[in-house]
Amino acid sequence: MLYFDHCASTPPHPEVIRTLVEVMERHYANPSSIHRLGLDAGRLLGGARELMGRLFGTTSEEWVFTSGGTESNQLAIKGAAYAAKHRGKHVITSATEHPSVREAFERLAADGFEVTYLPVNDVGMISIGQLQEAIRPDTTLVSLMHVNNEVGTIQPIEEAGKLLRQHPGISFHVDGVQSIGKLPIRLREWGVDLFSGSAHKLRGPKGTGFLYVRSGMRLEPLLGGGGQEGGLRGGTPNVPGIVASVKALRMALESQQERAERMRALRTRLLLRLQQLPELIINGEADSLSVKQAPHILHLSYPGMKPEVIVHALEERGIIISTKSACSSRDERPSEVLLAMGYPIPRAAGGLRVSFGDEHDEATVDRLAEALEAVVRLLKPLERGITSK
Template sequence: MSKHRPVLYFDHGASTPPHPEVIRTLAEVMERHYANPSSIHGAGLEAGRLLRRSQELAAELTGTSAEEWVFTSGGTESNQLAVVGAARAARSRGRHIIVSQIEHPSVKQAADRLEAEGFETTRLPVDGNGRIRLDSLEAALRPDTTLVSLMHVNNEVGSVQPIEEAGALLRRFPGVLFHVDGVQSVGKLPIRLKEWGIDLFSASAHKLRGPKGTGFLYVRAGVRLEPLIGGSGLDGSWRGGTPNVPAIVASAKALRLAMEGRTERTERMGRLRKRLIGRLDAIPELRLSGDPDPDSPLQAPHVLHLSYPGMKPEVVVHALEEEGIIVSTKSACSSKDEKPSEVLLAMGYPVSRAAGGIRITFGDEHDEEAADRLADSLEAVVKRLKPLERSKI
């Protein structure tokens, strides 16, 4: 790794550096408010008030009600509680759910789990830009369908699903709940839960500069879930266990900072993504995945996915690391899996491209200089690795 220049971290899609204000909040609450929020003494009541205020803050930021927010252990639990919990709670009405072919592994595993229990899953195909077709969604709906689960932004290639349009479609089917995995969209894209007809919405604190181990789940009033974790707790009947008060309060702070800074962040990251795409003409070995239009609203501003056909992605990742640049292969949840990307295969890409993907995700600390340095490093690394292509790797 370069010893002369600071390391540039372009893996915000996997995890983000905690915001200084979040760190201070976490430390302060951990030091001063350590009582169990279920306790009836003054210290416990104060801890409970902090939890309530965190729910109120999430509600204020999203135009919802405090009672509709549950804090979980992360995006994975939020997704699984939403999908498995909602499907099980509605199984007397039907045992059919719909997801896309490019969902996060936590949703895929939830669908697999339900199928082992006798449910049926329809997995919607996506086009070459990684988006479902609304007519395919409508055609997949059945009388026994109880849940549709779609990710807002794909965590690997950054494709944006037509959430608003899907929500409008599903309003015609009041017996079908609509879950949205918003882990990669909070703080980057607009989110209008009520307006878009979203019944369940998942988010993760460490994707928006909050602490790891904490997630959010919006559960629209009136929606029933079957808990995954039994026992007593303060989140109604949705999950048991003692809430992690310091992490929850810090996560609410991170959510506020992310939502309040979204417009500036979206514009800046969009410019950086466009700038980097403009530099790819000088590196023909790298192929852009998804919508090739750098101004496309169908691509998230913070995600750029490239393929290097004929080169193992981990070789590129480690070569960039030697340059002081940190990127990733696929998503963090599947980056150690050497199989071709299921997302790229579903988008119709050949195995040669699906097996050589590099994901770049921008963060708050990046500017034009950082994007240019990343482009320079990509060009240098490809030039150095080119003799190793195909048969030599």
């Protein structure tokens, strides 16, 4: 099978698997215990946290380990909003956020917060001018996704951070699940207060995530308990998962630029092949050289055709792609992201996502293009039958 669904999850790196198994076998003690085995596990956990700080130019104490991107997003958004509710209950996000972010804001709205959803243009990007206009005296939080998980649009995080520096009472959260390990991230320079990441998106194990919490930030914890993770997340830390995850992140950052350039070239190659298929329409930014587009994601639509039909037809040919966010891929409703970008329902309901990984090269991309061409030829008569009804 050729796997082109890296935005949903990635195959763990063999070295990461070995590290995970070794730590599980040798360092199984609770890192909070005071005996020697517990202290050894605690040192491993501390070493992983110190490495996180070095990788991103922060202190080690500014990183919280979680169960994944969803928990990191929820802790950042709900934690910051509830901690600042005495100062104001107005919060801002965009119309194209991940379901884990969207649900957090829906929960805040149910609890009496007022949420402003910034619109996006036809490539999925917000306007900094509209962000500025949305800010009010009672605004306490802005949350934006760095790279959109469906279409790959890169939001202007640096510009947003520059604007929000003028409003020190507003916390700035960035969902970096699809960008961490793939694009440069400058937390201090951009003025980011909270930044979410997930290990299984960068060849690490599932069930582990990261949350940067700028020193001085106050958050209401979601999980109380024994005071672990600086009091922000109770429960025994997943030491094997954390150590393996930080190793996966270090490896991704070491090869980040080379991998990004290679994936951008592969995306361009696939785009050129798809130009021969007028039935398939590119969603978001079609120019692979654009700074608005992540290098590892290509999103397209076959208007009028159910995307799961194409997904299964490709799977029969040994190729795996997806429709939209894995969290909502079984939902047959049109993509909320594509609808927010102003696309008509047939286009928004026919979305397909291709996301590249380390194992791909020109030959595998050519095989994907050939399979797409064959599937379109197969489905073309069916399309005519659908549109004539």
